Amino acid sequence: MDPLARFLADRAQARTAEDPCANLCVAATVDADGEPQARTLVLRELDTTSGTRLAIFCNETSPKWREMSNSSRIALSVFLPSSNLQYRLQCTTVPIPVETVHESWQLRPDAPKRLDWFYTLTMPQSAPIESRDLLLMKCAGLELPDPLIAPETARGLYVIPEVIEKLDLNQPDGIHDRRLYQRRGEGWIEKFLVP
Numbered sequence: 001m002d003p004l005a006r007f008l009a010d011r012a013q014a015r016t017a018e019d020p021c022a023n024l025c026v027a028a029t030v031d032a033d034g035e036p037q038a039r040t041l042v043l044r045e046l047d048t049t050s051g052t053r054l055a056i057f058c059n060e061t062s063p064k065w066r067e068m069s070n071s072s073r074i075a076l077s078v079f080l081p082s083s084n085l086q087y088r089l090q091c092t093t094v095p096i097p098v099e100t101v102h103e104s105w106q107l108r109p110d111a112p113k114r115l116d117w118f119y120t121l122t123m124p125q126s127a128p129i130e131s132r133d134l135l136l137m138k139c140a141g142l143e144l145p146d147p148l149i150a151p152e153t154a155r156g157l158y159v160i161p162e163v164i165e166k167l168d169l170n171q172p173d174g175i176h177d178r179r180l181y182q183r184r185g186e187g188w189i190e191k192f193l194v195p
């Protein structure tokens with residue numbers, strides 16, 4: 001069986017169940033000081049000529065962009081409470097073409113669009129700022145392009161799972177079902193892990 005197809009099917013089911021985590025992941029990286037970092041991101045599914053691809057979007061000014069794109073490796077964790085499933089994915093990354101990023105950026109709500117321009121014109125994402133009032137004032141005072149287009153710092157990465165671990169908590173005997181899948185050529189090999 002294809003664990004990636006299973007993952008997509010489980011997410012689709014979670015969306016049907018209105019699971020608040022259905023479209024989310026926690027992305028872990030190692031920062032420039034060698035410290036582990038983790039944060040919640042939207043894990044998107046993009047329809048491409050080579051099928052459905054997993055994708056994340058962020059801003060290049062954020063430290064995580066360097067962490068994710070420099071190493072080309074990222075670890076994602078997805079928990080779907082509606083179905084009691086956990087997936088852990090070890091992924092390589094590939095930059096999403098600029099045109100696709102810019103098209104997708106247009107679908108963002110107004111406030112995140114404005115913030116993306118703030119990161120570009122004023123201060124990088126994750127930089128310390130004196131106060132929230134100052135942030136709001138500077139955001140409101142931004143001169144945005146008309147028509148509103150994505151700044152060059154808007155970025156996206158396709159994430160390509162190379163290793164998938166699925167933990168299924170739905171066992172009547174209470175012993176969880178934990179399996180590891182590793183890519184081998186066109187397919188996957190499956191191993192059972194002690195849960």
Ligand SMILES: Cc1cc2nc3c(=O)[nH]c(=O)nc-3n(C[C@H](O)[C@H](O)[C@H](O)COP(=O)(O)O)c2cc1C
Nearest residue numbers: 024037039040041042057058059062063064125126
């Ligand atoms: C539900 C949720 C979804 C989020 N989605 C994204 C996202 O898709 N892209 C993003 O850059 N940050 C997203 N964030 C914010 C990140 O978790 C994080 O706070 C921000 O990107 C700064 O992280 P950094 O300092 O590691 O760069 C999201 C946060 C939450 C709570």
